[in-house]
Structure formats: structure tokens, C-alpha cells
Amino acid sequence: MSAHHHHHELTGDGLVHAARAALEVAGEQWTDMRGDVYDALATEGKPASAYDIAEAVSKLRGKRVAANSVYRILDLFVRTNLARRVESANAYIANPHPGCRHDCIFLICEVCGKAVHIDDDKLTGALVEAAKAAGFADVRPVVELRGMCSDCTAGAE
Incomplete structure (x- = not known):
């Protein structure tokens, strides 16, 4: 993968x-x-x-x-x-690519509210595998990271 x-x-x-x-x-x-x-x-x-x-x-x-x-x-x-x-x-x-099924990782700006998604199948796959090892099935990773986007970071300088 x-x-x-x-x-x-x-x-x-x-x-x-x-x-x-x-x-x-x-x-x-x-x-x-x-x-x-x-x-x-x-x-x-x-x-x-x-x-x-x-x-x-x-x-x-x-x-x-x-x-x-x-x-x-x-x-x-x-x-x-x-x-x-x-x-x-x-x-x-x-979803900017409808019809494609995979798990997204959202980066959400705390200042302007903008959300960007990145795809990392290795990371989300590891989360699914860890959940399976803990006895869970039909797992859907929801990964959200909050911070400041580059536009807001540049404006804060």
C-alpha cells in the first residue's frame, strides 16, 4: 500500500x-x-x-x-x-474527488476555519489495523488536526 x-x-x-x-x-x-x-x-x-x-x-x-x-x-x-x-x-x-473511497486526514485552521485534506493510506491503514487488533470491525478513521494555515500564519507575522 x-x-x-x-x-x-x-x-x-x-x-x-x-x-x-x-x-x-x-x-x-x-x-x-x-x-x-x-x-x-x-x-x-x-x-x-x-x-x-x-x-x-x-x-x-x-x-x-x-x-x-x-x-x-x-x-x-x-x-x-x-x-x-x-x-x-x-x-x-x-469531497474533491467523489467516488474515490479512502480515509482523509483533515487539517483545520483555528483562525479562518479553512479545511485541507491530505491522504496518507499508510497512516489511516495503521489506525484501522490497530482497531482490528483491539477487536473492532468496520472501522472508519476520523483524523482531524487543528492549527494555523499558511495564510493565517503569514498574516500573524
Whole structure:
């Protein structure tokens, strides 16, 4: 297994097209509402709560969208690997390579809230193996590191 898992990170229309294709491969439909939620999530630039997404979609649609509806869609996106949940922030971020299944390690800026993910299959694989050795099955590593991003570090100097 390689230590690092590299991808060409998708953005814009390419990301939306890949997300739609991955959702349909998973046997789900890409509805207008799901598309609006995904667009809001993908353009956010940092982890967003269901309430942030509901507000953005409400503005786009010109009518109130309930956060409960958005939560259901975000849960679907997480199950189908279109989005990742940032556990410590109770927020979500679009997966820049939908359809690829692996465990991400999030680096979260304490100052601006930006989240960057890195892939290290060797590290997450070691965590899974340690959990198996402790008698756990179906383990999903959730690794989040908090600190300051390079932009905020440069601004603090």
C-alpha cells in the first residue's frame, strides 16, 4: 500500500459532474434540491454546517429551506462519498474527488476555519489495523488536526 494517495482535485463544473455521476452510480437520483445543496457545499470553501447550507439554498431558491432537509441530503452525500463530515466542527465539506473511497486526514485552521485534506493510506491503514487488533470491525478513521494555515500564519507575522 502506498503511503500517499494522490488525486487530481476537481473543481467547478467538473466536480459537479463527477458528484452527479457518483451519486447515480450509487443508485440515487440527482434532484434539483440535491444539486442546489451540493453547489452550496462545493462553493463554500470551508466546512459548512447544515444551517449555513440551508441559508445559502434558501437565498438561491427564494424560499426557506429547512435545515432538516439539508441534513438528510448531507447524510446521503456522506454515505455516497460526495462529502465528508468534519466531526469536530459538526460541518461538511465537498469531497474533491467523489467516488474515490479512502480515509482523509483533515487539517483545520483555528483562525479562518479553512479545511485541507491530505491522504496518507499508510497512516489511516495503521489506525484501522490497530482497531482490528483491539477487536473492532468496520472501522472508519476520523483524523482531524487543528492549527494555523499558511495564510493565517503569514498574516500573524
